[in-house]
Amino acid sequence: MTRSVPAIEVQDLRKVYGSGNTEVVALDGATFALAQGEIAALLGPSGAGKSTLLTAIGLINPPTSGRVFIGGRLVFEGSRAAVNVRTFRRQFIGYVFQKANLIPFLTARENVQLCLEINGASPRKARQRAMELFEYLGIAERASNLPHMLSGGQQQRVAVARALANRPQLILADEPTAALDSFRGRQVMELFRQVAREQGAGVLVVTHDHRSLDVFDRSFEMIDGKLAEATPTAAAPTEAPAFP
């Protein structure tokens, strides 16, 4: 992939859940592009369609209509996938969700290692890479613990390491820092930014954390399935009304 093509390009994306009375339009003609090496925030109220957009781009949840390109390649034409979804996901996309979703019977290191081995890395290389990431994320000493022995924040950092392990072209994160304290939360966001810069990856992060907004190159706001670009500074932290 060359720098000239966008990491993500989304054209007039629509997603309708259900039909008739229960119909919900989760995405209503979303269009945007994200350059390689760029990190963007996706903001918006609950139920706006942020996760729906992320999973459509992430080849997890096909849209109803519209087109999705990743690295210049058409991946969704309407609900039809234009690539081998599994291989594509494995090679090009890293995911982080609100929950860590670690495999409970594998140690922290094995969770990351497995992701690398699935992608063809030798066990030795995979182990090395996993430890590298753990060092950086400050969880190296927990590498051989099972997930249930880790705190929520530690688990989430393992999940981040797993998403970054294969050096993906695209990182999709859905409220990744919800379980972290502000220091670790910020650290993860900065790591994403660094990965965007160094690997030329596109990074799209759904977040409610307005304190980290300065990390992002751009931010998008989604309301009722419609997407609009916002200037980072414009999205000032909204103070909650005082408790009566």
Added chain:
Amino acid sequence: MNLAIRDVRHNFARFILTVLGLGMLLMIVMGMGGIYRGLIEDATLLVDRIDADFWVVQRDTRGPFAEVSRVPLLLEDRLRSVEGVAGARAFVSHTIQREHRGLPLRVGVQGLSWPEDKGAWLPIVQGRPLAHPHYEMVADELLGLGLGEKVALGKDTYTVVGLTRAMVGQGGDGLAFFTVSDALAIQNDTPGEAIRLEREARRVRADENGIASTNPGLLEMADAPAASIPAVAPSQASAILVSLEPGADPQEVANVLNGWTDISVHTTAGQRDLLLTGSVDKARRQIGLFTAILVTISAIIMALILYTLTLDKVHDIAMLKLMGARNTMILGLIVQQAVMMGALGYGIAYYIGIWLFPRFPRRVIVVESDLVLLAVIVLFISVLSSILGIAKAMSIQPNEVLS
């Protein structure tokens, strides 16, 4: 990276319990097979061990095991006179249940034709065959009698001179070997009062017919034992065993014997068939059916276990799919666990079985071919029963990670 082993290690206690349960179930399947073998072995043991070419029985009967057969002891001498016959000995067999040392004692009483047959062919593990024509017995270990122990049967007392191993009758009772005359004495033991009454009855009958007045000597004979009175049937055997001279043509001898209208002739193989198709057959089919049901139940239980294990991992499998894991990896996880479960269950079944089965009251015989067959069946149901789990796993969508 092997996921199956890591998953098992993580849920070790549950896995072990599951395997234990499955092992017990498989042990029962193994035991059923063993009981089946034991039944056949017990039933045919005597026929196989007693070295006879022909079993001569009462005309038109399929005795002496499948039904009652009665032949006179004199038949022995008639048979010995046939060309090609090397020997003939009476087969006397009946089961008695008496009391010994205050406990019930069930004995399969076998008569040996003294002096031709002293029981040298018996698998004697302690002591010796019979050495005297009376009051000696060779007993099976199963009867719990010690060497030299004296057992009162009827009016006489018999001494255990030898012990055999694994000589049991069709019903699983231990056998004891006596001379034919002792065996008959045990069988026909009549209380003194009954004998006195019978003799009195003979005297009355003789008086009524007027025999006594014309031939008073007969009255004296009426007081003699039954065997010495002419025209009273002598004691009878169940069958006469015939062994042929080396080189004699069995078919020729059989043809001669079949010409005799008071007896029927069965070969040893024929006798074996009679046993298996006759009295043992129903029990055999019963056990066979039961085993089939048990195998089916094992398969269903295993399928359920594997399905539940898969359900527990829906989220993890969705994550694996999201990570781009190939289906073979997920399939491997399930099938490997199934096979591990089957193999360990089989091992447990085997070890519990070989410890437990010898403690059963009747013989449970586990033979190698049955073990191999069971192994194949276990492997088959392991793979078959994972199908349900595999189908579930394949239907899991990566987006279930989000739920």
